[in-house]
Amino acid sequence: MLVISGNATGQEAVYLKGQVLDKASGEPLPGATVFWKDQTGKGAVADIDGNFSITITNTDLPATLEIRFLGYQGISRDINNKITDLKFFLSPEEMSLEEVVVSDRREDHNVLSTEIGRNEISSEELKRIPALFGEVDLLRGIQLLPGVTTAGEGTTGLFVRGGSADQNLIQIDGAPIYNPSHFFGFFSVFNPDALTDVALYKGNIPAQFGGRVSSLVDISLKEGNTRKIEGEGGIGSISSRLTVDGPLFSENSSFVLSGRRTYADLFLAFSPNEDIRNNQLYFYDLSGKLMWRKGPKNKFTFSTYYGSDFLGLDGQFGLGWNNWINSFNWDREINEQLYLDVSAYYSFYKYLIGFSDEDNGFDWSNYFSETGIRAALTYLPREDTEIKAGIHSQLYYFAPVDLQPASGSGIEPLVTNPRIGLQNNFFIALKEELSEQLSIEGGIRFGLYQQIGDGVNYLYDDDDVEGLGQVTDTLEYRFGEKMQHYQGLEPRLAVRYLLGEGTSLKGSYNRNYQYIQVASNSSAGLPIDRWVPAGKYILPIRGDQVSAGIFQNLRNNQWEVSLEGYYRDFRNIVDLKQGANILFTDNVETEILTGNGWSYGLEFLLRKNIGKTTGWLSYTRSRVFRKIRGINGGFPYPPRYDRPNDISLVLSHQLTDRISFSGTFIYTTGIAVTFPVGSYEVDNQRVPLYNEQRNSDRFPDYHRMDLSLTLKNKNKGRWWQGSWNFSVYNAYGRKNPFSYEFTDIYNNDIGFDRGLGEEVSSVRPGVVMTYLFGILPSVTYNFKF
Structure with missing residues (x-):
């Protein structure tokens, strides 16, 4: 389509619109560059749909x-007034040792854009990273980026620039997911074969996104091939996966179906130990995406995901959780300058725990959901200007706790009330290139939050919810009746200034409000962590961040280097009282304490995107502190995930067209913990004694190396393409501590069991360290067809 209109100089301006697609699959190529041959200053970058x-x-x-x-092989096209076909199909280049590309972005994007604190990982990069049990993992890959830490070995929880795990908005095609992990945090719920784009925002979060104060992880499921049926998958050490996609009815529609399941529970059934044989341990997930284009101006997509986990120990204990997510998106081109994006979603999370015990048995379950709709208009008045405005409405529903005591159990029945939150957000954002050197991106997001009925507010003696918490009265509210109201203005601003070719300075300021948060007994995050909305006694979190950095590309954009610094301030964050009970109470506000926090850091990233050797080196120097009345004597203390030094090295080398190596090395300061200062005896049992200082001690420093070798089969000209991946997790067998137990050691044997009736000859206080993994090899067969 050619659209001709007059301009101020009397010349007619031609607006040329088109789409760049993969010739083999018909999928869009976001980030493709388009420019006039004799006017390189006039160019454009394709958006997420290749437009x-x-x-x-x-x-x-x-x-x-x-x-x-x-x-991909570049193409040239002669343009004149009679052109009508504006779909451009590019063919992938033959893989060579001198040019292996692992980035789909415009090569100088990190320097020219206003984005600061943003990182991307492609699905191909993820598949090159050595994996635990051979399971390629998105969140584990993100943990290797600067500014992101973990709370311990084997966990996929993200702690970004001092924020806790619940302060990250992790979304799939615009729908939030509340527990993004399988296997108690050892694996994430994202099947890498079903993903296309993954972006981490930890600095300047765009105004159209909100609801969390720490970061945004924006994940897109891939669209299906519109030309032919194809698939890929893998058979691994503990699980297998399969993804199939292709055209649905015509080249204007496609589908993607993906599934994955572990078979650890099948191996348990063959154990000679009856206690192990009767255990249950599994996870599985299913996802799908449908795409339909109605003409050149309308695109519809529907995405869905369902995942389930369960652990059962010989009929005595059970723990499980489920995620179910649905999202619908409609993209419409109104005209050459105006675009509409409408999306609706539903996210559901349920978790349960059960004990089979004659005296204290019970089954406990709970669920909550978020339903939302978002509409945004994008206006492009000029080539270097973009204006976006819209609305985002969210409904949170926190169901009453369902507690079923076992027959004869001493557990008392529990009655709780639902909690409902309604949030409306309005946003407007502007991107403007003021000159060749100076660009800005500014935005404002305004949130209106209400806790509404059906529900109750408890009244306490002297409003003392942090003390004894004695209830004096109860106020009941009908459905839809306003119980509490909050509002907040969230300004965002980012500036980029070019110092010269390949070098820029950037700065940003971000304010975010978060109206729901986790009351957790564990910094690492557990499936039974209880989410609570803001209300009469729980205020919304406010986060303010200032960041600045210098970005440079070297050797014709083969290398990227950046140095970013930040300071972040948190208000109204919560932490639990000592011995808090959050699962068996309707008065959650009496189990928590509220205060403030802050974090600061410096992040360095050196990245190589092109060549037979690719990867990155990152180093983060940071600190995190909280100050909450009633904890640590009112003095600042570090949370568990405070790790001042964090180094990650990721390398991938293409040795031949069939053989590639990859490796990672990680070094971090040990997590912050509280060790006992002594002990005392109760009923002939030694009990640890702790002082008031929280997290004043640390585990030993953590370090680990992982290695991987990929061997491709001779697949040239065949419809089936296979490869073998051999990985070694913790290659040199570092015993990184997972936990310490302060206990009595009998007969100098940490495995001594007094219940066996053997004579006790010596007793001494001791410390028993538990580590999870030694050298852990795995093998995976991957395939495509």
Whole structure:
């Protein structure tokens, strides 16, 4: 389509619009660059759907348009007034040792854009990283980026720039997911074969997103091939996966279906130990995506995900959780300058725990959900200007706790009340290139939050919810009746200034409000952590962040280097009282304490994107503190995930067209913990004694190396392509502590069991360290067809 209109100079401006696609699959190529051959200053970058818009004066026609994308053969197209076909299909380049590309972004994007504190990982990069049990993992890959830490061995919880795990908005095609992990945090719920784009925002979060104060992890499921049926999958050490996609009815529609399941429970059934044989341990997930284009201006997608986990120990204990997510998106091009994006979603999370015990048996379960709708208009008045405005409405429903005591159990029945939150957000954002050197991105998000009925508010003696918490009265509210109201203005601003070719300075300021948060007994995050909304006694979290950095590309954009610093301030964060009970109470506000926090840090990233050797080196120097009345004597203390030093090295080397190596090395300061200062005896049992200082001690420093070798089969010309991946987790067998137990050691044997009736000859206080993994090899067969 060519659209011609007059301009101020009297010349006619031609707005050329088109789409860049993969020739083999028909999938869009976001980030493809489009420019005029003799006017390199006039160019455009394709959006997430491969669409672009570029201008030229009518007097310059005919002209030659160049289309380029990393890893693909570029093409040239002569443009004149009679052109009608504006779909450009690019073919992948043959893989060579001298040019292996692992980035789909425009090669100088990190320097030219206003984005600060943003990192991307492609699905291909993820698959190159050595994996635990051979399971390629998205969140574990994100943990290797600067500014992101973990709370311990084997966990996928993200702690970004001093924020806790619940302060990250993790979304799939615009729908939030509340527990993004399988296997108690050892694996994430994201099947890498079903993903296309993954972006981490830890600095300047765009105004259209909100609800969390720490970061945004924006994940997109891939769209299906519109030309032919294809698939990929893998058979691993503990699980297998399969993804199939292709055209649905025509080249205007497609589907993707993906599934994964562990078979650890099948191996348990063959154990000679009856106690192990009767255990249950599994997870599985299913996802799908449908895409339909109605003409050149309308695109519809529907995405769904369901995942389930369960652990059962010989009929005595059970713990499980489920995620179910659905999202619908409609993208419409109103005209060449105006675009509409409408999305609706539903996210459901349920978790349960049960004990089989004659005296204290019970079954406990709970669930909550978020339903939302978002609409945004994007206006492009000029080539270097973008205005976005819209609304985002959210409904939170926190169901009453369902507690069923076992027959004869001493557990008392529990009656709780639902909690409902309604939130409406309005946002407007502007991107403007003021000159060749200076660009800005600004936005404002305004949130209106209400806790509404059906529900109750408890009244306490002298409003003392942090003390004894004695209830004096109860106020009941009908459905829809306002119980509590909060509002907050969230300004965002980012500035980029080019110092010269390949170098820029950036700065940003961000304010975010969070109206729901976790009351957790564990910094690492557990499936039974209880989410609570803001209300009469629980205030919304407010987060303010200032960041600045310098970005540079070297050797014709083969290398990226950046140095970023930040300071973040948290208000109204919660922590639990000592011995708090959050599962068996309707008065959660009496179990928590509220205060403030702050964090600061410096992040360095050196990244190589092109060549036979690719990867990155990151180093983060940071600190995190909290100050909450009633904890640590009112003095600042570090949370468990405070790790001042964090180094990650990720390397991948293509040795031949069939053999590649990869490796990672991680070094971090040990997690912050509280060790006992002594002990005392109760009923002939030694009990540890702790002082008031919280997290004043540390585990030993953590370090680990993982290695991986991929061997591709001779697949040239065959419809089936296979490869073998051999990985070694913790290659040099570092015994990184997972926990310490302060206990009595009998007969100098930490495994001594007094219940066996053997004579006790000696007793001494001791410390028993538990570590999870030694050297852990795995093998996975991956395939494509």
